[in-house]
Amino acid sequence: MEKIIWSDDFSIGNTDIDIVHKDWVNIYNDLIEYNQSKGNREAFAIILTKMTEYSLMHFKKEEEYMQKLNYPDLSDHKRLHKDYCYKVAMYNIQLLEANPPSINEIISFIDNWLIDHILKIDKKYEDYKKEIHSDVKY
Secondary structure, rough: OOOOOOOHHHOOOOHHHHHHEEEHHHHHHHHHHHHOOOHHHHHHHHHHHHHHHHHHHHHHHHHHHHHHHHHOOHHHHHHHHHHHHHHHHHHHHEEEEEOOOOOHHHHHHHHHHHHHHHHHHHHHHHHHHHHHOOOOOO
């Protein structure tokens, strides 16, 4: 797997949110680098910590944003965020075990999240914002 270079194809149409999503691409690229260098468990733990910090910060702010928009799919979106947080928490727990999670599994998870969540699901709330002509800020 190769690093991702951010392009407008990843944009959901909101510059402020795109900036935060770029952080997600950076975490993905950190995993690619880690996998190529066969780094140690400590480096792996740092990347998992970044994944956790990203979700805690971004999801809270994104959900508040959707709440202000009165976004009709907010509860489903929150459920997806909880599912993500659970998965990352499990990766963190597994890291303490004798057999830590596979780096390829995590790369695949993030790759799927980028494609399915950011590029499809997050784009929906921004499309909704345009549809209702809202001036709510992220």
